[in-house]
Amino acid sequence: MSKFLRVKCACGNEQNIFGNAATVVKCLVCSATLATPTGSRVKLADGAKVIKVL
Numbered sequence: 812m813s814k815f816l817r818v819k820c821a822c823g824n825e826q827n828i829f830g831n832a833a834t835v836v837k838c839l840v841c842s843a844t845l846a847t848p849t850g851s852r853v854k855l856a857d858g859a860k861v862i863k864v865l
């Protein structure tokens with residue numbers, strides 16, 4: 812299962828991240844951590860919200 816998620820950062824930036832990312836995903840605008848890898852699905856950071864599953 813390899814879905815992309817549209818995530819909104821606390822700064823308002825929206826970006827697409829890979830749901831099974833193997834590395835930490837950071838916001839392209841403010842560099843806040845959006846998601847961290849857990850071995851399967853990523854774990855979203857507190858400030859990040861999923862807008863939709865792509």
Ligand SMILES: [Zn+2]
Nearest residue numbers: 820822838841
């Ligand atoms: Zn941000």
